[in-house]
Amino acid sequence: MRRMIEQQGGLVFQPVAHEHAQELATMSDLLKEADGVVGLVQADLIRGVKNPGTGRSGMNGEFVLRVLVVKQLNGFSYAELAFHLADSSTYRTFCRVGFADNVPSAKTLQRNCKKVRPETLEEVNRRLLAVAQKRGIERGAKMRGDCTVTESNIHPPTDSSLLDDCVRVLTRGLRRAKGLVPVGFIDHTRRARRRAIGIQYAARKARRRPLYQDLLKVTKKTVAHAERAARALDRYDGDDPLGAGRAKSLAAELRHYVGMAKRVIDQTRRRVLEGESVPAAEKVVSIFESHTDIIRKGNRETHYGHKLYLSSGASGLFTDCLVLDGNPGDVTLVTEAIDRHAEIFGRPPRQVAFDGGFASKANLQTAKERGVTDVVFAKRCGLQVSEMAKSSWVYRRLRNFRAGIEGGISFLKRAFGLGRCSWRSLASFKSYVWSGVIAANLLVMARHVIE
Secondary structure (H helix, E strand, O other): OOEEOOOOOOOOOOOOOOHHHHHHHHHHHHHHHOOOHHHHHHHHHOOOOOOOOOOOEEOOHHHHHHHHHHHHHHOOOHHHHHHHHHHOHHHHHHOOOOOOOOOOOHHHHHHHHOOOOHHHHHHHHHHHHHHHHHOOOOOOOEEEEEEEEEEOOOOOOOHHHHHHHHHHHHHHHHHHHHOOOOOOOOOOHHHHHHHHHHHHHOOOHHHHHHHHHHHHHHHHHHHHHHHHHHHHHHOOOOOOOOHHHHHHHHHHHHHHHHHHHHHHHHHHHHHHHOOOOOOHHHOOOOOOOOOOEEEEOOOOOEEEEEEEEEEEOOOOOEEEEEEOOOOOOHHHOHHHHHHHHHHHHOOOOOEEEEOHHHOOHHHHHHHHHOOOOEEEEOOOOOOOHHHHOOOHHHHHHHHHHHHHHHHHHHHHHHHHOOOEOOOOOHHHHHHHHHHHHHHHHHHHHHHHHHO
16 A cells, blocks of 8 residues: 545445434534544555555545544454445445445455554544534533553463463464574474463462473573574575565564563563562563553452543543553542643633542642642542532532543443453554544534434
């Protein structure tokens, strides 16, 4: 794909007499009303292309944005998305695909959707909020905030399963390298899997220790084979003109997973053999999604993914979202949340409501200094009602208002896939979250308009 064109498919379908079709039609109007959002996505699609005005035509910005909305709105996989775009006249109309136009394959849909950066989607959401302001759906006078976790698409991490993953992935790379350069290695995947299963079902620590020692031994051997293969790939001198590129790419891939494997070996040695407590910031929980954070929610469950901060308004729209690095305390987020709200709406909120974890005298004072009239925390935490709000009645109303964001977060997770991100890499994780927020906001806005 070298050229992106703004095409308009022939919309020859008759509207379907169904409330979902009516919602999609209203969402389509809202997207058209949002200033410049298509151009933002279009710029991402042609970013890095030397000559975007030449070559075959491809998916344009409007199509990609609307496809993202449909995907998140329904929780489709790319294969399901391709099918429904081909099968449904309503979705073809929403995505501007004409009756005679071919629908891109699942792979093409994936490749183009993943090109849209999270910064672009954040700006799209802000321009949709401008439409909501213009239509009187959301004024930005009230704000409520809370945190949640979106999990990465990984299995529950254990040292044995991570070592097994390292052996399996490095051996797979070694098999590919064998087709390019002479590589000698021993396949330890079955042995590693047996040791990992044995560790899983070993009842006593004394029984697990020798199994771990053998698993570490075969992992180190596989790492040594992979390092030799990477050096051999660097010296590739075959006749195939494409072989040099494949050899370079494979060598880089092997070195990446060798580095991850060495980290897993080190943390296993420290934790299992030496009995050391490894800090969460130093732990590897996945060799595939290495950006994943360990999120401990109080003394309850542990999650593997990223902590999100979400702001919501009186309309139910999500006005802001932050994908946080690590597991910062909620109390550290209040100032940034209010400042970002003021940036989005041009003024600070008149009233804000947060969970008890955000409460502190410093946060109360900072919010008041920024022009917020009523600052309510669900738990007082040593604060007086008279300090937070102008009356007990206002305090109770805002405390009840804050509880509404719990339902909104549940709505995001149940209906828009924010319980677990299925996209790989940190940038794609953020894009996935923002595309879910945009789809949710469009649906809420459409329902406000229809009412």
